[in-house]
Amino acid sequence: MPSFDIVSNIDQHEITNAVDQANREITTRFDFKDTNARLELNKDKITMIAPTDFQLKQVDEILRNKLAKRQVDIRSLHYKDVSTSLNEAKQVIEVKQGIDAENAKKLTKLIKESGLKVQAAIQGDQVRVTGKKRDDLQAVIALLREAKVAIPLQFVNFRD
Structure with missing residues (x-):
């Protein structure tokens, strides 16, 4: 996945x-x-x-x-x-390095409210997003780039 x-x-x-x-x-x-x-x-x-x-x-x-x-x-x-x-x-x-627990919860909530068919899971100081379609993951990246987030975000480790 x-x-x-x-x-x-x-x-x-x-x-x-x-x-x-x-x-x-x-x-x-x-x-x-x-x-x-x-x-x-x-x-x-x-x-x-x-x-x-x-x-x-x-x-x-x-x-x-x-x-x-x-x-x-x-x-x-x-x-x-x-x-x-x-x-x-x-x-x-x-x-500050890493995503703290409060911001991680905000990110997962934002992803879940978007209605896209993906799952977001908090893993330490990062958030992992998984989905069935690559297009859904790219939509999540676009959504987070548009959102006003208090911390800088990078999207890494993209796997098919």
């Missing part, structure tokens, strides 16, 4: 490259001269550090531009609260 998997993965190497490029741009920009503004990457967390809240927003804009140029979906970033000390503002950004 034909099937495919719905996943939400981000290329970690592209994130590393985007952070490096953003750091390089921050060090060369005149408005960040003699400031300690920078980005730090630790596995699935990016920490933005800047002297003021305004400069923190500028660092965020630089990072977003670099990620967009490398085709990394911004919807996978989850911003935490800004913490400010005497002369430093910090913000942590979590890079």
Whole structure:
């Protein structure tokens, strides 16, 4: 029976490259001269550090531009609260990978409400869709691309 998997993965190497490029741009920009503004990457967390809240927003804009140029979906970033000390503002950004249980339930519900003759099953951090006809599976992919989903989706492991 034909099937495919719905996943939400981000290329970690592209994130590393985007952070490096953003750091390089921050060090060369005149408005960040003699400031300690920078980005730090630790596995699935990016920490933005800047002297003021305004400069923190500028660092965020630089990072977003670099990620967009490398085709990394911004919807996978989850911003935490800004913490400010005497002369430093910090913000942590979590890079989410995989489909959490709540979003997986929303996806399966959306697929079942579509009326297509397919089955959707949650398997860890991915959703497997199976059906008798290949056309039904392609209709599900089209449906999910049209739907407004809070996370980026990829369709992998398509089997006949």
